[in-house]
Amino acid sequence: MRHPSDLVDILERQLGERGVLRAPADLARYVCDWAGDRLGMPLAVARPASTAEVAEVVRLCHAHGVRMVPQGGHTGLVAGALPDADGGELVISLERLNRIREIDPVNFTMTVDAGCVLDTVKQAAAEHDCDFPLSLGAQGSCQIGGNIATNAGGLNVLRHGMMRQLVLGLEVVLPDGRVWNGLHALHKDNRGYALAQLFLGSEGTLGIVTAAVLRLCPRPDQSRTALLGLPSVEAVVALYGLARRDCSDLLTAFELIPRRCIELAMEATPSLRDPMDAPSPWYVLMEVAATGPVDLGVMIERLLERGLERDLILDGVLAGNEAQAQQLWQFRESMLEGQRRRGEHLRTDISVPISAIPAFVEAASQAVMAASPRCEIIAYGHVGDGNLHFNILPPADMAEADKRPHLHDLEERVFTVLDDFGGSLSAEHGIGRTKQAAYLARLSPLERQLAGGIKALFDPRGLMNPGRILPPR
Template identity: 45%
Template sequence: MTQLTEEIRQALKDALGPKGWSEDSSELAPHVEDWRGRYQGSTPILLKPGSTQEVAAAVTICAEAGIAITPQGGNTSLCGAATPQGEVLISLKRMTRVREMDIGNDSMTVEAGCVLENLQNIAADADRLFPLALGSQGSAMIGGLISTNAGGVQVLRYGMTRELVLGLEAVLPDGTIWSGLTGLRKDNTGYDLKQLLIGAEGTLGIITAATLKLFPRPARTELAFVGMDSVGDAVTFLGLAKRLSGNAVTAFEILPRIALERVLEHVPGTRDPLESEQAWYVLCELSFGRADGARETLEEALGEGFEQGLIKDGAIAENETQARDFWRLRESIAEAERAYGRSVKHDVSIPVSRMAEFIERGSARVTQAYPDAVVFCFGHVGDGNVHFNFASPSPGQAEEFMAHAAGISGIVYDTVAEFDGSISAEHGIGILKREELASRKPVDVKVMRAIKSALDPKGIMNPRVLLG
């Protein structure tokens, strides 16, 4: 790949103006290390365009010179997709305008640098819901979330990010602006080009704006924290809750006792909502268009769960504060993991009906091969996504344990394949799973390479990511 010359560097500075670039090492530092601290990178210059036209100008200059580019949103990638390794870094953080709110169409058009939590609040102010919700929503930007097809806790009800996007605007690898912004639910005019960019992790272009779906705000949300004996019981209860609520289950999260214990130990201000200790816990959230009967519906589902022996203990959130406390137990698991020590992480998806069998078989295989491994399994079981992690037996053994990461992951991914699952449910591929993807889905990768070659013949757009 061509090196950045002083002439090209100056051309980029001139195109973006004094606010549109930085070479200050202190400003560059947080942009060249990933959120987990796994990848440390470098960049000769940070570009901060303030408009789609400025993005296009920068990409055009780089394309003509064959200069590689790494696009970056909120830098919350968990797979190294946004950490530059010498490429020009283009951050969308200055592009934060809400271009349009179309309440009658239940849509809003926003720029790629908008932080997810801000968009949730803007939608709420208009008495609407933007349902994408995840742990990093206070810093994750919508362009990056679309580029990785992020998931979150409400996929069960509202779908992945790609299902929340009506239209896109993007700068293609040659600097052309493609304007596919639309609020249409139906547009049957050939290839759905936005779907190529959603989940492409910046390898086919830079998303600069999006038209997003909005939904009516629920009139009432009810939340329960319940204890169970097994994952199988949790899956059975999921079906029961969906049936009795008229498919009003918004989120269904599972965590084992060890995860709760680590949260209680390492996250100040947390407490166990239940009086008894259980093997597994479920956060079950129901959302309703009408307030009448909401609590009664949840109580009916819990009552039947108790009668069938699925639920051993439980509590219903009595107010918003208690609901936030319940959710904090789930959302703090990653923080508690980091506080305890390193772990081998896997973001996989399995058919919901086979989730219990997968967790049992995968856990047994890993612990047979590596007896010291501690199973640390939690996630969005309602949509088949489980974070199937394995931790060291103690923080002091973390480095020694991590030497077994490749072997553990091989066992996990082989088991995932047996269950017709996916090695990446919501975090993407990045550079972390690039070789794994190539070895397990060679035909898919061959097709993706052909698409990449057609749109980015010089291979300048996020060249190390996804396909390598």
């Protein structure tokens, strides 16, 4: 086995000046994610510009025994794409693989490189009167390859599903440098094992996705957005049941927002004003969208009337145009920045059955407050798919050194409650490093054997993103 520094020299010759970064100043942006987490510096950063170059980088790493970390848009929240602290991992950035290869508006598919930014993909689809429905707060910087590796969810899962439902085919560089071409644009394909699905949600541990065939849908030509005030989480779930029936499959978003998040949003974005005359304990931000001769105005007004008649809705604002709709959505986006400004806090990404959301919020809140009565609970999320972000802000006067262990203890309490509801500790962010211990503790021996067997089959030497999801070999 040759020295890792020899590999970097070879890569510089193979990829050229733009293809390899090794100076500490150049590496800074590759060692920190959206959450502000950082672990260490990589051996170097390789920036291949084609599938062939990715394959060559991987082949050389395999020959040198160098560990690899595939990396997308730095928007992860579980430290899954950060280089290890020992400086021995090579980051392989997909940012230069950014071509839209093909758009087929009749087949409603598009083939794209893995380094394409999600917002760029959505704009390209719109130019052909199509829509790629994945919608994330980070869509201006996250990349398709990362969306695939983490099986991204976001705001429109209740109508369009997660990334797993939006991918028809993949091209993947395997851990030894071989390329698997599964770029099939078929809406129905029942030929044996669905190999592409193994890479969705694998977090770069089985190979590097270099391209994908994405499923498109017709671009909506009308939408209606409303922000509603509600008295309780029970009322939110009851209104959701009404909305699914009254709005059928045209319901695209149904977001649960507590009053505290409205306040955090206004703190982060001073131009925002309180949306209603009187505050409500809970809010719902909902949207319906359609193409063709459907009267969404009548549909949503009927829903609001029924919600008011049943005392589910206290007040509400219905956007009259696109600008007003964007302003309502600004509350959902700005509240995240408001939390981040509070410093270190617990971010969870859990899911429970939709019907269990009120009971879970109550039980988890009681468990947390019993252990830390001065903390602040921020529970919000995607009601339509049971995905909650049950976040916790520590006491403002708590010493910085005490926050992390305290929050870890509270997280374990939340997960214990979650187990009672048969929930998942990761609904859309993945496992990475930060949730690995909790994930492994809840795996049965058989599940662990099967998961380890898949990893060993694809990556017997354990060089591809080791230590993420499963412990290193």
